[in-house]
Amino acid sequence: MCAGSSVEPSSLSVSDLHMWVGASxxxxxxxxxxxxxxxxxxGLVGESGSGKSMTIRTLMGLQPRGSRIxxxxxxxxxxxxxxxxxxxxxxxAPVAMVFQDPTSSLNPLLTVGDxxxxxxxxxxxSKQRAARTRSLALLTRVGIRDPExxxxxxxxxxxxxxxxxxxxxxxxxxxxxxxxxxxPTTALDVVVQAGILRLLDGIRREESMSLVLVSHDFAIVAGxxxxxxxxxxxxxxxxxxxxxxxxxxxxxxxxxxxxxxPENNRSGRLxxxxxxxxxxxxxxxxxxxxxxxxxxxxxxxxxxxxALVRVxxxxxARCVFATDDSTERVRASx
Amino acid sequence: MNANATVQPVLAAVNLxxxxxxxxxxxxxxxxxxxxxxxxxxxxxxxxxGIAGESGSGKSTLARCLxxxxxxxxxxxxxxxxxxxxxxxxxxxxxxxRIQIVxxxxxASLNPRLSVRSAIEEVLQVHHLVDKQGLSARTRELLExxxxxxxxxxxxxxxxxxxxxQRICLARALAASPDVLIADEAVSSLDVSIQAQVVNxxxxxxxxxxxxxxxxxxxxxxxxxxxPRILVMFAGRVVECLPSxxxxxxxxxxxxxxxxxxxxxxxxxxxxxxxxxxxxGGGFPDEGCPFRxxxxxxxxxxxxxxxxxxxIDSEHLVACHRPRKxxxxxxxxxxxxxxxxxxxxxxxxxxx
Numbered sequence: 001m002c003a004g005s006s007v008e009p010s011s012l013s014v015s016d017l018h019m020w021v022g023a024s025x026x027x028x029x030x031x032x033x034x035x036x037x038x039x040x041x042x043g044l045v046g047e048s049g050s051g052k053s054m055t056i057r058t059l060m061g062l063q064p065r066g067s068r069i070x071x072x073x074x075x076x077x078x079x080x081x082x083x084x085x086x087x088x089x090x091x092x093a094p095v096a097m098v099f100q101d102p103t104s105s106l107n108p109l110l111t112v113g114d115x116x117x118x119x120x121x122x123x124x125x126s127k128q129r130a131a132r133t134r135s136l137a138l139l140t141r142v143g144i145r146d147p148e149x150x151x152x153x154x155x156x157x158x159x160x161x162x163x164x165x166x167x168x169x170x171x172x173x174x175x176x177x178x179x180x181x182x183x184p185t186t187a188l189d190v191v192v193q194a195g196i197l198r199l200l201d202g203i204r205r206e207e208s209m210s211l212v213l214v215s216h217d218f219a220i221v222a223g224x225x226x227x228x229x230x231x232x233x234x235x236x237x238x239x240x241x242x243x244x245x246x247x248x249x250x251x252x253x254x255x256x257x258x259x260x261x262p263e264n265n266r267s268g269r270l271x272x273x274x275x276x277x278x279x280x281x282x283x284x285x286x287x288x289x290x291x292x293x294x295x296x297x298x299x300x301x302x303x304x305x306x307a308l309v310r311v312x313x314x315x316x317a318r319c320v321f322a323t324d325d326s327t328e329r330v331r332a333s334x
Numbered sequence: 335m336n337a338n339a340t341v342q343p344v345l346a347a348v349n350l351x352x353x354x355x356x357x358x359x360x361x362x363x364x365x366x367x368x369x370x371x372x373x374x375x376x377x378x379x380x381x382x383x384g385i386a387g388e389s390g391s392g393k394s395t396l397a398r399c400l401x402x403x404x405x406x407x408x409x410x411x412x413x414x415x416x417x418x419x420x421x422x423x424x425x426x427x428x429x430x431x432r433i434q435i436v437x438x439x440x441x442a443s444l445n446p447r448l449s450v451r452s453a454i455e456e457v458l459q460v461h462h463l464v465d466k467q468g469l470s471a472r473t474r475e476l477l478e479x480x481x482x483x484x485x486x487x488x489x490x491x492x493x494x495x496x497x498x499x500q501r502i503c504l505a506r507a508l509a510a511s512p513d514v515l516i517a518d519e520a521v522s523s524l525d526v527s528i529q530a531q532v533v534n535x536x537x538x539x540x541x542x543x544x545x546x547x548x549x550x551x552x553x554x555x556x557x558x559x560x561x562p563r564i565l566v567m568f569a570g571r572v573v574e575c576l577p578s579x580x581x582x583x584x585x586x587x588x589x590x591x592x593x594x595x596x597x598x599x600x601x602x603x604x605x606x607x608x609x610x611x612x613x614x615g616g617g618f619p620d621e622g623c624p625f626r627x628x629x630x631x632x633x634x635x636x637x638x639x640x641x642x643x644x645x646i647d648s649e650h651l652v653a654c655h656r657p658r659k660x661x662x663x664x665x666x667x668x669x670x671x672x673x674x675x676x677x678x679x680x681x682x683x684x685x686x
């Protein structure tokens with residue numbers, strides 16, 4: 001699926017991105033790097049607090065106030081981390097974002113039509129009528145029936161799934177080349193979720209947009225993305241083609257996480273990961289961040305920094321055993 | 335379950351029905367359908383009943399009726415054969431202690447100004463379960479049961495992560511020494527690795543304390559993992575009751591199929607697509623089967639006659655005029671419709 005991605009020029013390129021927040025300088029994004037070719041989808045999975053949302057918020061320029069950033073992130077030659085040229089950035093690299101909670105992301109005092117039209121007007125359609133026409137088209141595009149009536153409706157009159165569709169319409173109003181989606185369906189139930197994912201996937205393919213999808217659900221990423229990165233404690237522990245990572249995972253964390261997903265036709269106890277994710281302010285710089293919870297950890301896991309090891313073309317894992325088949329054997333026996 | 339047939343169930347719901355009154359100032363009536371309609375089941379000690387359905391299917395209304403947070407319009411809740419809503423005063427309070435609930439959001443269900451110790455001791459004191467001397471010992475014991483340390487007792491909810499808070503909620507529910515625990519989406523807000531820990535904890539409690547559990551979730555795979563018997567709810571009623579042992583592929587109601595198809599799944603080889611889940615707006619029709627507008631197998635009969643729950647196999651009940659025939663018969667499945675590539679139901683959980 002991603003064959004040849006190494007020769008294609010990548011459109012989104014993030015390299016060695018770091019972020020510190022707060023007065024204490026909590027290091028919450030710790031050297032994240034990934035490249036995605038134009039028009040492809042990259043999934044970031046991880047548990048809450050792993051830094052996946054912060055990573056894409058940084059790309060959007062929405063990092064928390066007072067945070068410090070290091071590293072590089074470019075999209076089609078536009079610098080995403082440069083704070084001083086919003087206008088230039090808007091022109092050169094239209095990026096849009098869809099958030100998790102459609103309820104708190106919409107202004108309750110604006111009709112959904114006005115909310116979308118507002119975005120249209122600040123992105124090219126300066127005439128009110130043009131903005132209205134385009135908003136109606138966008139409402140239709142995201143599968144909202146009866147756009148004329150919906151245009152005049154307020155967010156509270158909409159269900160969660162409909163609100164998320166409105167947010168997607170607002171994002172599309174920017175005519176983005178890159179869409180960042182931060183857990184877009186987590187607040188929705190499975191049936192509505194399927195509809196939203198179907199919509200997002202269709203839009204991405206038709207408009208050949210690039211997509212970065214943040215999710216805690218491996219199965220969603222498997223269905224939506226070509227490549228996936230697994231985040232833990234602010235680092236990418238493993239990344240590669242989605243099928244490689246999900247069906248032949250090389251990092252013990254990915255393996256353990258995948259085992260704890262409930263599946264069809266199984267019952268009884270679920271394999272869980274002992275302990276809890278680390279507190280980032282207490283994390284020691286040396287060693288693997290997952291080592292305290294890892295069943296395979298040896299002495300050097302706790303002492304020396306672990307490099308990202310290439311295990312197959314385009315598939316890398318940050319583990320001392322990444323190229324060693326023994327972890328896979330252990331996994332098969334459990 | 336058959337072996338238990340003569341034993342009195344610890345919890346039984348009989349024809350529970352609840353309609354929410356719409357405020358008089360509301361010009362447009364909200365819904366004519368009740369939020370909960372004729373829901374009945376029995377639950378034995380040490381057994382788990384799974385309840386699945388989408389938002390608005392009445393899962394939480396059921397949980398609230400069972401715990402007495404909501405009074406059903408019709409129907410009865412029996413605890414060891416005693417009807418809960420016929421009681422009042424002290425006797426009601428004693429019965430209520432026996433059925434406890436853990437909610438979805440561990441951030442909203444703990445008082446941020448009460449330490450873990452006070453939160454748990456409050457329950458013990460309200461129900462006069464232990465005397466003053468025994469309080470701290472019992473608190474320590476409860477924390478141990480849910481896998482927290484004694485040192486945690488004097489910390490506040492803000493010091494804990496979501497998974498740990500859910501353990502505190504669980505400890506608080508267990509403090510009442512209940513016979514029945516309702517887990518209303520209790521693990522839905524947790525990360526998978528933590529979710530697995532809490533699910534295992536529930537299974538242990540069932541084993542060790544003989545607790546009966548009603549496990550409510552929208553995730554059918556998770557429900558199957560936990561519960562030997564599943565009720566699938568839609569529009570406030572039970573549309574299917576199936577044993578989970580033989581696999582979810584045995585689900586026959588089109589809505590159960592839809593729920594299953596909508597679940598993103600990890601199967602190598604199947605190129606995953608999200609199925610077209612049909613029209614979601616518009617509410618339910620006033621007559622006939624409530625699922626009809628979204629059903630691909632809907633026939634004329636479905637528009638007229640509301641299907642009743644009937645047994646189609648041992649322990650397997652379906653409320654549908656046209657339930658899917660067994661998978662072997664190769665009838666076109668619901669998810670083949672709408673252009674979505676069919677995700678094979680047969681492929682097992684791949685190589686994991």
